[in-house]
Amino acid sequence: MSSFLPELRHLRRAATAVAAILLLLPAACAAPTAPPQHPPAATSATPTAADTGGTVGAPANLLPGMPPPLDQHDLYAADRPDRLSDTVRGYPWRIYVPNTESNTVTVIDPATYRVVGTIPVGRQPQHVVPSWDLKTLWVNNDLGNTLTPIDPATGRAGDPVDVHDPYNLYFTPDGRYAVVMASADRQLVFRDAHTMALVKAVPADCAGVNHADFSPDGRYFIVSCEFSGELLKVDTASMTVLAKRKIPFDGSMPQDVKISPDGRTWYIADMKADGLWVLDGDAFTTPTLLPTGKGAHGLYVSRDSQNLYISNRDEGSVSLLEFATGRLTAKWQIPGSASPDMGGVSADGRVLWLSGRYDAEVYAISTADGHLVARVPVGAGPHGLCVYPQPGRYSLGHTGIFR
Numbered sequence: 001m002s003s004f005l006p007e008l009r010h011l012r013r014a015a016t017a018v019a020a021i022l023l024l025l026p027a028a029c030a031a032p033t034a035p036p037q038h039p040p041a042a043t044s045a046t047p048t049a050a051d052t053g054g055t056v057g058a059p060a061n062l063l064p065g066m067p068p069p070l071d072q073h074d075l076y077a078a079d080r081p082d083r084l085s086d087t088v089r090g091y092p093w094r095i096y097v098p099n100t101e102s103n104t105v106t107v108i109d110p111a112t113y114r115v116v117g118t119i120p121v122g123r124q125p126q127h128v129v130p131s132w133d134l135k136t137l138w139v140n141n142d143l144g145n146t147l148t149p150i151d152p153a154t155g156r157a158g159d160p161v162d163v164h165d166p167y168n169l170y171f172t173p174d175g176r177y178a179v180v181m182a183s184a185d186r187q188l189v190f191r192d193a194h195t196m197a198l199v200k201a202v203p204a205d206c207a208g209v210n211h212a213d214f215s216p217d218g219r220y221f222i223v224s225c226e227f228s229g230e231l232l233k234v235d236t237a238s239m240t241v242l243a244k245r246k247i248p249f250d251g252s253m254p255q256d257v258k259i260s261p262d263g264r265t266w267y268i269a270d271m272k273a274d275g276l277w278v279l280d281g282d283a284f285t286t287p288t289l290l291p292t293g294k295g296a297h298g299l300y301v302s303r304d305s306q307n308l309y310i311s312n313r314d315e316g317s318v319s320l321l322e323f324a325t326g327r328l329t330a331k332w333q334i335p336g337s338a339s340p341d342m343g344g345v346s347a348d349g350r351v352l353w354l355s356g357r358y359d360a361e362v363y364a365i366s367t368a369d370g371h372l373v374a375r376v377p378v379g380a381g382p383h384g385l386c387v388y389p390q391p392g393r394y395s396l397g398h399t400g401i402f403r
Contacts, residue, residue, distance in 0.1 A: 063218030063236055065174035067393055069403065074261045075216055076305045079391045079402050081349045087134045088389035091152045095353055096386045097362055098125035098139055099379025105139055105148075106362075106378040107155060110346060110353070110387070113364060113374040119157050122146040127342070127384030130395040130402075132171035132178075132193050137386060140166040142183075147196060152388055161196050164189075168211060168384075170397030172236050173218035179397070181209045181223070188223065188232075190239050200239050206230045211256045214396055215281060216263035222281055224254035224268055231268065233284050243284050249273045256342075256398075258299040258308065260323050267321070269296040269310065276310065276321070292319040292328060298342045302367065303349030303391070309367075311340040311354050318352065318365060332370025334363055344387035344400045355382035 062068055070077040095108035098121070105125060107117035122144025129138045130152075139148040139157075146160035147169070168181035171193055178196060180189040188202040188209060208226030212234075215221065220242065223232040229252030233243040247254060247270070254277065255269040266279040268287065274294050277287035295314025302309065307329070308321040316338030320330040334340060340363060343354035351373060352365040360380050364373040384399045392402025 061217050061219060063172075063174055065176065066218040067173075067403070069216060072216065072263075074305050075259065075263055075403060076261050076301050078393050079301070079303060079305075081303045081391065082347055083391040084347065084389060085134055085391075085393055088152070091389045092155065093347070094152070094155065094388055095362065096128040096137060096139075096150065096388060097355060097378045097382045098128050098384060099360075099381055100124050100126060100142075100383050101381035102379030103141075103144075104379050105150070105157075106382070108362065108376055108378075110351070110364070113376055115376065115378070117155060118379075119148075119150065119155075121148040121157065122160055125383075126166075127168055127399055128386035129169040129384075129397050130386065130388060130390075130400055132175040132394050132396075134389070134392075134395055137388060138169055140169055140384075142167045163191070163196055167209075168398060170212050170221070170401075171395060173214055173394075173396060173403070175394060177239075179212070179221075181212070183208050183210065183226070188234065188239075188241075202234075202239055202241065204232060205241065206232060206244060210254065211398060213257045213259045213266070213401060215259070220281075222257055222266055222268075222279070224257050226253050226255065229253065229272075231279070231284075231287075233281070245284060245286070247273075247277060248286055249289065255297050256299040258301065258401075261301070261305040262323075265326070267299055267308065269299055271295045271297055271313065274312075274314075278326070290321075290326075290328070292321075293317050293331065298340070298354065300343065300345055300352065303345060309345070309352055311342070313339050313341050313357060316340065318354070318370065330370065332365065334365070334372055338363065341382070342384040342399055344385070344390065346387060347390055353385060353387050355385045357382060 097106040105119040109116045121139045122141025124143040126140045126142045137150040147163045149158040165182040165185045167183035170179040178191045178193045186204045190199040206225035207228035210224045210226040212223045229247045231245045251272045253272040266281045268277040275291040279287040293312030297313040298311040300309040310319040316334045318332045322329045339358040340354040341357040354363045362376045386399045
């Protein structure tokens with residue numbers, strides 16, 4: 001995570017409304033080193049966000065209103081290749097890239113690896129976040145104190161919504177609330193998932209609330225605090241902080257958070273410890289460190305739920321962790337100067353898309369062998385890009401955590 005100049009997020013500025021229009025700006029990009037992977041057509045028999053049937057042994061104490069996992073042994077069972085919800089079938093395949101220093105969102109066609117549009121948004125956009133119901137993409141304009149909605153069916157932006165300090169954005173598994181990671185305000189702010197009306201502001205008592213993921217039953221979520229090197233455990237229903245734990249590393253800067261497919265293990269990337277913290281979320285005991293590479297940052301699950309892709313921003317590489325063994329099995333080095341940050345996996349599972357935070361570009365990486373398929377020039381400071389649409393019944397937020 002972390003903005004280009006994280007200290008800027010502590011400056012409170014008046015919100016500026018920017019007229020959001022879609023400007024079609026064809027632009028050349030680096031030629032792909034392999035034939036383009038055209039997204040395949042969506043399958044027909046797919047669950048919708050409201051579908052709660054066909055599950056295999058749902059958790060006993062499920063958060064009321066939450067669709068149970070399709071398989072209690074695999075939280076990502078709904079994320080199989082091309083298993084699109086009826087809601088998103090027909091949406092154009094696009095990569096939405098928020099450029100923190102350009103105050104724009106670059107739109108890329110993944111079939112051609114070319115820029116097809118640029119959307120002006122608010123000040124310092126950090127992440128593009130799919131809504132719980134999959135119908136809206138929310139651009140988090142952190143220093144602009146607004147959220148810009150994008151209609152993924154048309155690619156057009158709507159009127160900005162006033163939301164203070166929206167560094168990152170998540171949704172409770174029951175679809176009732178949005179959870180704003182108000183980093184500078186040191187708050188977790190629960191809002192109505194549709195209107196963004198304020199429901200409850202929860203003091204975080206840590207610096208730099210950042211990323212999160214939810215337990216299998218949806219009852220709690222774990223939050224990383226970037227600037228104080230801490231983790232929070234938060235009760236979803238009561239909207240209260242249950243516990244706080246200091247990471248046992250001097251200068252720790254925890255980033256992305258991801259739970260394993262079996263729901264037993266949590267992984268927290270740490271860009272200063274250069275690896276992943278492995279955590280028992282239920283017990284919330286002291287985590288252990290698994291070194292991966294310099295500047296460990298973003299975490300993404302493969303479409304078969306077998307591997308975790310880890311972007312090592314400060315060394316320009318991607319590490320692979322095998323869930324079954326908990327071991328690292330490979331490291332892919334991106335050629336030349338590279339700063340892989342946040343992103344997502346293509347709907348067919350063949351391409352990992354990552355923003356190049358300090359290089360004004362986006363990387364398309366083959367998940368078959370890790371070779372660089374394309375680098376696409378974008379605006380300055382690309383951050384939490386969103387691959388859309390993706391498989392899944394509903395979104396828990398960030399750049400796309402789907403269940």
